[in-house]
Amino acid sequence: NAGVMQNPRHLVRRRGQEARLRCSPMKGHSHVYWYRQLPEEGLKFMVYLQKENIIDESGMPKERFSAEFPKEGPSILRIQQVVRGDSAAYFCASSPPSSRETQYFGPGTRLLVL
Amino acid sequence: QKEVEQNSGPLSVPEGAIASLNCTYSDRGSQSFFWYRQYSGKSPELIMSIYSNGDKEDGRFTAQLNKASQYVSLLIRDSQPSDSATYLCAAANTGNQFYFGTGTSLTVIP
Numbered sequence: 001n002a003g004v005m006q007n008p009r010h011l012v013r014r015r016g017q018e019a020r021l022r023c024s025p026m027k028g029h030s031h032v033y034w035y036r037q038l039p040e041e042g043l044k045f046m047v048y049l050q051k052e053n054i055i056d057e058s059g060m061p062k063e064r065f066s067a068e069f070p071k072e073g074p075s076i077l078r079i080q081q082v083v084r085g086d087s088a089a090y091f092c093a094s095s096p097p098s099s100r101e102t103q104y105f106g107p108g109t110r111l112l113v114l
Numbered sequence: 115q116k117e118v119e120q121n122s123g124p125l126s127v128p129e130g131a132i133a134s135l136n137c138t139y140s141d142r143g144s145q146s147f148f149w150y151r152q153y154s155g156k157s158p159e160l161i162m163s164i165y166s167n168g169d170k171e172d173g174r175f176t177a178q179l180n181k182a183s184q185y186v187s188l189l190i191r192d193s194q195p196s197d198s199a200t201y202l203c204a205a206a207n208t209g210n211q212f213y214f215g216t217g218t219s220l221t222v223i224p
Binding site: 033035040041042043044045048091101102103104105106107108 | 158212215
C-alpha cells in the first residue's frame with residue numbers, strides 16, 4: 001500500500017511565478033490536509049479538503065493561495081505570484097474516513113523562491 | 115498563546131536512558147492527541163495516539179494524557195541513537211482544527 005505521495009519533492013521558483021504542488025493520498029483515504037513548515041518552526045495547518053470540497057481553509061492566506069481536491073486526480077496546492085516568504089516545506093497528509101484525525105504525511109515539497 | 119506548546123530543547127539523554135517529552139495544550143475542546151517523530155529533512159511520522167486519560171504503551175513508547183491539567187507526555191524507554199529526532203505533539207478537537215507544537219529536539223548520546 002503506497003503511502004502519501006507528493007511531487008515535486010523540490011521546487012525552485014522566481015518571485016512572481018506560480019508554484020503548483022501535488023498530493024496523492026493513500027489508497028482509501030478521502031481526507032487531505034496541507035501544512036506549511038518554516039525552518040525551526042512547527043507545522044502550520046493551511047487547509048483541509050475532501051473530494052471536491054474544501055472543508056476548512058482557515059489556515060490559508062486569503063490571497064495568492066488556493067487548494068483543490070478534484071474527483072479524479074491529486075490534490076493541488078497552488079501559490080500564485082510567489083514571494084520569498086513562501087519558501088518553506090509544504091506537507092500533505094491524508095486520513096481515512098473512519099479515523100479522520102490519524103494523519104499520515106507525505107514526504108513534502110521544499111519550495112525555494114529566489 | 116499557542117494552542118500547543120512544547121519545550122524546544124534540545125534534550126540530550128544517554129543511550130539506554132528514559133527520554134521524557136512534554137506538551138501542554140490550551141483548547142479544552144481537544145479530544146485526540148498525537149506524537150509524531152520527524153527526522154531532519156524528512157516528513158513527520160505518527161508514533162503514538164492517545165484519547166483517554168492515563169497511560170498508553172506501545173513498545174518502548176508510553177504516552178500519558180491528563181486532560182484536567184491539559185498535559186500530554188511521551189516517554190521513550192531504553193533510548194537509542196536512532197531515536198534522535200524532533201518530536202511533535204499535536205492536538206485535535208471535534209471540529210477540523212489540528213494543532214501542532216513546534217517540536218522538541220531529542221539527541222540520544224551513544
